[in-house]
Amino acid sequence: MTAAYGLAGVVLVVIATVLIGTLGLRISRTTSDFYVASRTVTPLRNASAIGGEYLSAASFLGIAGLILAYGADMLWLPVGWTGGYLVLLVLVSAPLRRSGAYTLPDFAEARLESMAVRRATSVLVVLIGWLYLLPQFQSAGLVLRTVVGAPLWSGGVLIAVVVATNVLAGGMRSITLVQAFQYWMKLTALAVPLIFLLLAWRFDGAPDLSSRDAPPRFAERTAVSIGLPVTVEVVTPVRVTADGHVDGRRYDGSEITLSAGPHRIDNGTTVTFPAGADVPHVKGTPVRTDREWAMPLAGRDHSIYATYSLILATFLGTMGLPHVLVRFYTNPDGKAARRTTVMVLSLLGVFYLLPALYGALGRLYTPDLLMTGRTDAVVLTLPGRVIGGLGGDLLGALVTGGAVAAFLSTSSGITVSVAGVLAQDILRGGVRSFRAATLLALIVPLGLAIAARELSVADVVGLAFAVAASTCCPLLVLGVWWRRLTVAGALAGLATGGVLAGAAVVVTIAAGPPSGLAGALLAQPAAWTVPVAFATMIIVSWCTPRQVPPGVVRMMVRLHTPESLDVDRGTWRPRRV
Structure with a gap:
């Protein structure tokens, strides 16, 4: 793909994103508009927006790259990332909407009536958000370097500027419109080139990887x-x-x-x-x-443990991602939240059929990426390598535009979530504080992305899921379904899960996991950190029964009573101390 076509794809997506985002400036006036779009987003639009922000660089580029390098084992990632919404649907989506909170820390304080739990949750939300933003910025640099030869830092700067423009313009209302557009943009950007790639593969005799030893x-x-x-x-x-x-x-x-x-x-x-x-x-x-590449669990150390740990992290980590949870606050009611989740499952299921095929075709036509270590670029490389000519350039530009849409949509959702927490818990103000927090939410991960070594996109996102599954997931599940959860139990579980999973993340990113069982435990920590976090919350809560919040009965009724009944809900307001 020539640089001109790739640059054109980037520019067109950026212009479309900014134009759609500016619509939010005309309709966003109140704090509720900026945080939760005044809770008026319809299920289909919300599902499209969730698909837009959830399908990140790890989904658009990372899955195909991991399948190219590691084979069929990596298919568990899209399965888990989609199945996580089923767990979210069953356990927390409707009660979370009924809580009336703006953010996850809001819910934590409302449920446990504790500013300490709120602060701990706020720290985790910010750290998870920053960890998730890091690979988005690095992947943007990979795309610009691949298509136009730009330095690695330039892609992250571009994404940060565009995201800041949209979020500052209209908050949640702006990014809802943008992300709904970007889901369908990403789906088109993968599906259309794939049709031509499969036709070329068929014309080439449809070689079968599983038959080659x-x-x-x-x-x-x-x-x-x-x-x-x-x-x-x-x-x-x-x-x-x-x-x-x-x-x-x-x-x-x-x-x-x-x-x-x-x-x-x-x-x-x-x-x-x-x-x-x-x-x-x-x-x-x-x-x-x-043949080994095409067979699951072939030739990996401790592969069964790694697979089940990955499944646990992706299934449970979804409900702990702040940019996912905030979306359910934007629905009008709990019924709409459930409908939104069902639609999301359908949209994600359609999308995740595509990256796996890119990974398999990359094994045939772009094996040199295994040598350069740039397997995440397989989606960008295939159209020019297989199709070639003007057609390859045009399809490559389309894929490039889809990749940029992936970075923009996910980064926008995470930025709103992190900015909401920073604005309420640090800056403590309204719309102006939200806008200042937006800049802070972007500057820190952008600096880390520029300074850090290049990392596998899906690996870093997988570690973010492990941290979320080990902290926010136990808090949500027990907070929604177990009335005996106490302040001490919540704090102990958050600290234990956060320290254990966080330490595994730091070791893996900084030095790479060691070999053997210790390496498997650090690279995929969820299988042991999640049970430890749940057990800690439960045991400490049993030992501190007097710390059960006095208003727990009223809160549990609020969480589990259908909206059709006349229950005083309103919008929960956090205490200020």
Whole structure:
């Protein structure tokens, strides 16, 4: 894809986003408009907006990249991310809407009548939001670097500026309109190119990966350009042509032999491989035959544990994501919240059929991404590689626009959630405080994205799900369904789950998980951190029965009484101390 077409796709999506977002400026006047769109969003529009913000960089780029690298095991991610809404539907969506709160900390204080619990929840919401924003900004940099060669920091800055413009203009009303548009934009951006890619695959004889008992190989003589320094593992010695630095030595188009083992290749280096050569894999990516790649649980250490932990994190983490929860405050009533959730399940189910096919096609047509470590770019690379010509350029521009829509919509939703918490609990004001908090919500993760090393998009998002599942999920489930939850129990569970899952996140991101069982426990911590958090909340609550809030009976009636009955609900207002 030429840079001009890719840049055109980015510009058109940004212009459309800003124009739609400015509509919110005309209809957003009150605090309720900015926080929850005055609770007047219809189920279909809300479901489309949820799909728009939930389908992040991890969904649009990350799933395909992980399937390309790791195979069928990664299909659990879209299954879990979709199934999480079923758990949300059954357990918390309607009661959460009936609570009358604006944010998750609002709900925590209303349920437990404690400012301490509110503050703890606020800290977690902000940290989860920032952790989720980090890969959005990094992925935006990947897209701009891929299509126009821009520096990595430029994509994050672009997304932050556009998101700030929309959120400052109209808050929740603005981003609801934008995100509903962006869901359908993302679906179109994946579905239309995929039709042509599948036709090309069929014309190519429809090769079947599961029948090949060999690792990925270059189908023809291929020059691989390295954008960032990488260490690759070579399994079979191969004679290549190198132009750049390999293992610390400079080569100017001369032939060298890459022996079996690790090799360091610097950025700006081009390595040309002969046809039929095995594709070296970036260090840390498993080298599997195509048959092993197509078989679940093949060749992974502690794969059964990792799979079940991933399922637990995605199923339960969904209900703990602040930008997801705030959407259910925008429905008119609990019935509309349930209808919204059912529609979301349908919209997500349709979307998640597509990235898996991109990952499989990438294994056939873009295996060189396994060497560069840029597997997240497979969705962007395939149209130009398989279709080529003007058609490939146009389809590539469409995919690029969809990727930008993914970053914008998810970043907008997270920003509103984090800004709402910062405005209420730190700045403590109305619309002006919300706007100031918006800038703070964006600046911190943008700085982290620029400073941090490049990370796998879906891996970081998966860790955010693990933290949410270990903290907000126990608070919500027990807060909605167990009247004996106490202030001490909630605080102990939040602290325990947050520290354990947070430590696993820090170790994994900073240094990478160690090998063996310890590495599996850190890379996928939800299987042990979630039960520990639930158990801590329950046991400490049993030991502190006198700390049950005095108004718990009234609050439980409010959460579980249908709106058709005449119960005084109103809008809950937090205490100020």
